[in-house]
Amino acid sequence: LEFNRLLQEIRERREEALKLYYEKYREAFISWGKQHFDCDIPTLMDVYQSSWIILYRKIVSGELKNINTSIDKYIFGISWRLLIRHKRVAKRVHYFEDLSNFTEFTDDPLLTTIISDELNNEMITLLRRTIENLGEPCKKILTLFYFDGYDTEEITEKLQYLNKNTTSAMKARCLTRLKDLMKKPNL
Amino acid sequence: MKPLDQNIIDLIIKHLDKSLNADESVLFNQLLNENPAFQKELSAYKHAVTAIQLDKYYTLKSILQVEEKRITALKPIYTYKRWAVAASLLLALISVFLWLKPYQSNLKNEKLLTDFYSEPYSARWLSISKGGMEDIQEQYYRATFGEANYRKLRQGWGHYLAERYAESATIFSSFNIANDTFLLARGNAYLMSNKPEKAIVDFMNIVENNGSVNKDAAEWHLIGAYIKNNQIKEAKNLATKIAQTSKHNYNKNAMRLLEKM
Numbered sequence: 001l002e003f004n005r006l007l008q009e010i011r012e013r014r015e016e017a018l019k020l021y022y023e024k025y026r027e028a029f030i031s032w033g034k035q036h037f038d039c040d041i042p043t044l045m046d047v048y049q050s051s052w053i054i055l056y057r058k059i060v061s062g063e064l065k066n067i068n069t070s071i072d073k074y075i076f077g078i079s080w081r082l083l084i085r086h087k088r089v090a091k092r093v094h095y096f097e098d099l100s101n102f103t104e105f106t107d108d109p110l111l112t113t114i115i116s117d118e119l120n121n122e123m124i125t126l127l128r129r130t131i132e133n134l135g136e137p138c139k140k141i142l143t144l145f146y147f148d149g150y151d152t153e154e155i156t157e158k159l160q161y162l163n164k165n166t167t168s169a170m171k172a173r174c175l176t177r178l179k180d181l182m183k184k185p186n187l
Numbered sequence: 188m189k190p191l192d193q194n195i196i197d198l199i200i201k202h203l204d205k206s207l208n209a210d211e212s213v214l215f216n217q218l219l220n221e222n223p224a225f226q227k228e229l230s231a232y233k234h235a236v237t238a239i240q241l242d243k244y245y246t247l248k249s250i251l252q253v254e255e256k257r258i259t260a261l262k263p264i265y266t267y268k269r270w271a272v273a274a275s276l277l278l279a280l281i282s283v284f285l286w287l288k289p290y291q292s293n294l295k296n297e298k299l300l301t302d303f304y305s306e307p308y309s310a311r312w313l314s315i316s317k318g319g320m321e322d323i324q325e326q327y328y329r330a331t332f333g334e335a336n337y338r339k340l341r342q343g344w345g346h347y348l349a350e351r352y353a354e355s356a357t358i359f360s361s362f363n364i365a366n367d368t369f370l371l372a373r374g375n376a377y378l379m380s381n382k383p384e385k386a387i388v389d390f391m392n393i394v395e396n397n398g399s400v401n402k403d404a405a406e407w408h409l410i411g412a413y414i415k416n417n418q419i420k421e422a423k424n425l426a427t428k429i430a431q432t433s434k435h436n437y438n439k440n441a442m443r444l445l446e447k448m
Contacts, residue, residue: 018247019254026258049251052242110240124245131242139242145204146241147238172200179235 001068010059022052025072032076038071051078054111057153061149081111130181138174195225199232223419296414303444304378304411334361347372352379360385367393367401374408383415407437423448 009017026048033044055078058064067074131139137159144150150158156167201207202215218225232264255290329337334394356376362369374389392411393405406429413422426448 015247015250019250022254023208023258045255046305049255050244052251053247056247057240057244107239113241114244117396124241126285127238128242131238139239142236142239144241146239157305172197175200175203175232175235176196178238179231182238183231183234 002071006071007059007065010056014060018052022049025075028072029079032072033079039040039083040099047079047082048075050082050111050114051075053113054078057110057147057149061147063149078111082114127182130178132177133181134174134178137170140175141167141171142174142178196228199225200230202229203232203236246294248322293417296417296419299414299444299447300411302447303440304408326357331364338361346370347376350379352376356380356385358381367396367399367405371401371405371408376404378408378412378415381415383412386412387416403436406435407440410441 006017007177011018029048030044033039033048037044038184052075055064055075069077071166113148135140140159141155144155144158145152152171155161155171156164159167161167161170193294198207198211198215207215219229251431254333332340339358340362343355343362346352346355346358352375356373356379359369359373359376362373364370370393371390374386374393377383377386377389387409390405390409393399393401394409396402396435400406406425408426410422410429413419423445426441426445427437429437432438435441
């Protein structure tokens, strides 16, 4: 029930719901994080934010339709992946054995990218600048499709394009343009 | 390297969009296994998709960072207020408790006195006839204190028997008579006129007089004086002693009193 409400609210209210749920489970997360990891609060909050975004994307993209645990434990599971693989700050090894059933996050592409050693601040800045250079409506179409889980029909309706084919063609052109922009080393 | 034609690009995009049909999947896998240019192009497109996802990820991250700042900025005030309210409530509760405690304690003590010490209040136990002092060595008092003081003493007895304990205590306090019956009466007059500390002295003087016939009564009333004076520990100790002495005149009274204490 709790998860269904989260699912519904995030689909309807998007980022506003994300903020509400972020605050709702924040104290519980800090308490859990302090108990199990040797890291400061800013690091914990950074991970907590990432975890919510990953969960958010899974929900809005339609990848996640149900969970077999509570929301807070699900968030703890994602956070654990982020902390253990990226930070190595675990206090208690046995705790991770308890969370070993959270294997579903191992293959999450966004999570894998975030914790990748190759991703540094310089790269992030470059990448975001490239997206800015891509401009609108490409950025909007691609974000709606590849992050928010909208299909071409929904994008057509949302951005008031002529039809699905127009949207689909535009999306393909935008992606190709972005790919080309990313090849340019000075961006 | 020769650029890939549009059909191949479409194939890559369809793969990224998870919309390849069976034939297209076969072709896709074939190209992936055999064509390095295709592999490179696929990788470039995948990076583009990842870039879009990361851009939105960092946008959301900024939103949550702002949210985090908002929460932490509010938190100290909120926490301070919460603690302040809690502390105020706690202080108020403690104050009420401390304010009520003596009253509650007094109420309990008064209940015990009413339940167990109605006898001295009515003074029926005194072996004197109403209005007279025959049984307390009338001749001795006349000779010792003189007629004027004797009349005063009789007036005190009159007040006592009429249950005007404050008046009788005032008159009795001006006499220094080493007589157990007098001391018992005066002790009760003190007890009833809310001067338990003085009552304790009179009762203890009787108790320390081993030969006194009023010793048991004095001990029993001493408990009452202790209760009135909020010396509960002393009252319990003495009541326990009496309760353990089967021959004591107030043995059963002491047992019942201990149950109530």
